[in-house]
Amino acid sequence: MAIQHFPLKLVSRRMLAPTVGHYTFVRDDGQPLDYIPGQFIQVHFQYADGTATKRSYSLATIHDHALGPGEAVEIAVSYVPGGAATALFEGLDIGGTVDASGPFGRFCLMPADSNKRYLLIGTGTGVTPYRAMLPQLETLMRQRGVEVVLLFGARTPVELLYGDEFRAFADKHPNFRFVPCFSRELPENAHPDVRRGYVQQHLAEFAPDLAHDIAYLCGNPNMVDACFETLKECGLPVPQIRREKYVSSK
Template identity: 80%
Template sequence: MAIVHFPLRLVGSRMLAPSVRHLAFARDDGQPLDFIPGQFIQVHFNYPDGTPTKRSYSLATMHDHALGPGEAIEIAVSYVPGGAATALFEALDEGQQIQASGPYGRFCLMPADANRRYLLVATGTGVTPYRAMLPKLAELIASRGVEVVLLFGCRTPAELLYGDDFRAFAAAHPGFRYVPCFSREMPATPHPDDRRGYVQDALAEFAPSAEGDIAYLCGNPNMVDANFEALKAAGLPVPHIRREKYVSSK
């Protein structure tokens, strides 16, 4: 898949959490974007002194095909106090343009996988690639009975990114379980699959198995490392533990 540079025009946005914004763009050169769910794009811009820089954002778009011209290219952006990228996105209004390139990355579902279950683990905006994977997961649940558990770690209910999308998907697909893990504050009326604590605490409940599981870990590096060690201890071979670490940069 060729890496290309292209302009993006903001067509819509909303706040997902107090410090996370969902942004929808259209390619402003009239071309499609061919990407595999789990991949990311890079946004290119300059620091105030003119030095070029870039930031990476996983694509959050739920799709089962290449995005045609004008179809929304969606990302989630965490706002970091004093961050250069934060300043860029906070000042961006609908209709304005930024420069991007991509797609990049191999944090994707593999066509050759023959597993019985996917364990998807995320914190923060690390959940965005899993949102993009939902159409493909629906296909795998229907075609070969795959089970999927999504463990998502956040501090409070206000930080439950894309919670409505994942809950709706779980309701429509019995093979999919959505398990939010709240480290500081539980919802006022908890769902039966809500958990208190960290995702690495909840992981053991699902008895990771070397026999039938493939795991994906995305988000905070400490979370990724802790779950990687737990999954290895459970016997999962390293190729069946796929990782992507998100580090906030200013």
């Protein structure tokens, strides 16, 4: 899959949380972006002094790749006070363009996997790759009965990115379990799968098993490191633990 440079034109945006926006683009050169769910793109821009810089964003696009590469390019952008990338995205009007490159990364579901269960663990915008994976997971659940547990950490209910989508997907698919973990505030009338605390505190509840599981870790580096150690203690070998750390940049 060739890495390309291309212009992205903003089609729509909406707020996912008080400090996270969901941005939908299309390639302004008329070409599709052929990618594998779990990959990311980079957006290139300049600081006020003219220095070139870039930021990485996992693709959140839900697309059925059996139908070919999709048109939409969707990302979730965290707003950082005083951040250069935040200023870029907040100041971008509908129809405006940014310069991007990609796709990059190997944080993807592997065709050769023969596991019985995926443990998907994320915090914040680290959940965006899992949103993009939903069509693939749906196929795997149908074709070989794979089970999926998504443990997603947020501080409060309003910061649970794509929470309604994941809950609707879980309601529709018995093999998919959505377990939101809230560190500061629980929602009213919480679903039975809601937990209080951090994702790493609840990982052992799902009894990670080296014979059946492959785990994905994405988001806050402290969470990734803590869950990585827990999974190793549970006996999962390192090749069955796939990681991507999100480091916040201004």
